[in-house]
Amino acid sequence: MPVLVLGGLIALGELAPGAGFLALGLCLAAGLSLAWYWLAGVMRLNAALRRAAEEQGPFSAPLPAPRLPAIGEIEEGLARLTRSLQNRAALVVQLRAADEAIVEALPDPLIVLAADRAPLRANRAARRLFGLVGEGLARGDLAALLRHPVMAAALDRCLAENTPQPVELALPGAVTRDLSGQVLLMQPPLADGGRLVIMLTDRSAARAVERMRVDFVTNASHELRTPLASVMGFIETLRGPARDDPAAQERFLGIMAEQSERMRRLIDDLLGLSRVEMSEHQPPDGEAELTALLRAEAAAMEPLYAARGIRLVLALPEAPLTARPADADQLGQVARNLLDNALRHAQAEVRLTAEPARLGAREGVAFTVRDDGPGIAQEHIPRLTERFYRVDKGRGRGAGNTGLGLAIVKHILTRHRGQLVIESALGAGSGFRVWVPGA
Ligand SMILES: Nc1ncnc2c1ncn2[C@@H]1O[C@H](COP(=O)(O)OP(=O)(O)O)[C@@H](O)[C@H]1O
Ligand SMILES: [Mg+2]
Structure with a gap:
């Protein structure tokens, strides 16, 4: 505008051309330098905005102070905005990592499915339950679970009604799994596209x-x-x-x-x-001298053995054998139950032996009741300590057996952190060896 006015005045002869052109030149120079100042400032702002958009944060080295104070203020505001955006982005990353870690560590199986029901993620408990290692989720038992009619129906209903659906099913397999849980619809979908979440509890152990x-x-x-x-x-x-x-x-x-x-x-x-x-859950705190204890139990059984014409042979060391920590009454009951079984099955003779013995690195004492009876077939041996388990139901009942003797023995030995080893074969008699900690 001033340039136009000056030009007009010169053209009308109102202004001496020398002074007029000088003023014109000065005006132009002032305008250009002002424009240049602004342009430089705007370009700096532009660069700062670009960095903010790319989440790079403000310039690391401070720029020389801008020539226009207004630009400086805008720049500072932009830098603050960029920093807060950056913090927020870091927070989101952190929250997501925490979520992942929590889901991964949940004791119960959790599976995330896409809208087409393809499994996207399974936490550690789920991978363990379905025997999944590494990638490849659509395999084996997990695939069977997703195909299971109860599960498929729950997923359908969940997608159609958008309400959590309870599921309760028995998944056949090497061992049948009793599973109960819920199917949830994620609204909006998870970041990885997860649309359905299956949460399960493995109730197999509790059911057993x-x-x-x-x-x-x-x-x-x-x-x-x-x-x-x-x-x-x-x-x-x-x-x-x-x-x-x-x-x-x-x-x-x-x-x-x-x-x-x-x-x-x-x-x-x-x-x-x-x-x-x-x-059982409260360990014993006393001690028991094994040889004396076994002699006493044998003496008490002697009349029963005599009545059936079975010899009871004792081969016990002279030196004392101390079980510790131990409950002498309970160890007496173990010996009684084993001697009673041996008497019931022996043909002519039962031997009772004892000695110091180690179990791995643990010091201890052991005793064995061995009979010359019919022996026990291999397939029964692991089950003998179950309550009411009898090899020959008919005969056992006739003889007044309860099938609880060895169950009691097992529980007593569990309490003592001890061990029962059964050595037997059909026609070869049976040996029941008891180990308990001691010296
Ligand atoms: N010494 C043994 N020889 C052969 N079978 C045995 C012997 N001891 C135990 N068994 C078998 O183990 C089963 C379980 O024993 P136990 O728990 O003591 O119950 P019970 O003696 O009341 O039958 C017995 O019924 C018997 O079939
Ligand atoms: Mg018995």
């Missing part, structure tokens, strides 16, 4: 314990019901048909006494077992 408890109660009542029914039957007979038959009465009373004795034994063993189980 539940089943065992139910089995136990069923077994215990069944075992008690049989002798009880027989006693009740004989009472009926004694009241009715055998009322005037002293010989039959004598015989029936004998059987009734036997059956009552069996019930007493069973109740004793059940109570013994539950006592042992209760103390």
Whole structure:
């Protein structure tokens, strides 16, 4: 504008051309330098904005102060904005890493699926459950889980209704898995495209314990019901048909006494077992001298052995064998149960031996009850310590057995951090070796 005014004045002859052109030149120079200042400032702003957009943060080395103070202020504002953007980006990365770590460490299996149900992610518990190592999620049991009708239906419903769907299913396999859990729809989808999340709990172990408890109660009542029914039957007979038959009465009373004795034994063993189980998690704090303890138990059994014509041979060392920490009463019961079994199965002889023994690096003492009976077939050996497990049900019951003796032995040895080793083969007799810590 001033240039136009000056030009006009010169053209109209109102201004001397010399002074007029000088003023014109000065005006132009001032305008250009002002424009240059601004342009430089705007270019700096432009560069700063670009860095902010690329999340590079403000310039590391401070620039020389801009020539225009207004530009300086805008630059500073931009730098602050860039820094806060950068912090926020770092926070997002950190939060995501924390989320991943938490999901990975969850004790329960968690699986993330895309909208097309392709598995995207499985946490550690899920990989362990489905035996997945490394990549390749769409394999084996996981694929079977996703195909399972219950799971497929839950995924359908979840996608259609967008509400969490409970699932409860038994996944067949080498071992059947009882799984329960939930299917969730992610709205909006996860960063990796995850649309569906399956959260599971493996209830197999809990179910097995539940089943065992139910089995136990069923077994215990069944075992008690049989002798009880027989006693009740004989009472009926004694009241009715055998009322005037002293010989039959004598015989029936004998059987009734036997059956009552069996019930007493069973109740004793059940109570013994539950006592042992209760103390199982509390280690013993006393000690027991094994040779004296075994001699005493053998002496107490001697009459029973004599009655059946079985020899009980003791081969115990002179030096004392101390079990420690130990519960002498419980170790006595272990010896009693083993000597009782041996007596029941032996043909002519039972040997009782004891010696100091190591188990790995642990010092301890051991004793063995060995009989010359029929022996035990290999497939039964691992199961002998189960409650109510008897190799020959019919014969065992006839002999008044409860099938609880070895279960009690096992629990006592667990409490002692000890070990029971059964060595037997059909036709070769049986050896039951007990090891407990000591010196
Ligand atoms: N010395 C042995 N020889 C052969 N079989 C044995 C011997 N000891 C135990 N068994 C088998 O193990 C089973 C379980 O023993 P146990 O738990 O003591 O119960 P129980 O003696 O009441 O039957 C017995 O029924 C028997 O079949
Ligand atoms: Mg027994």
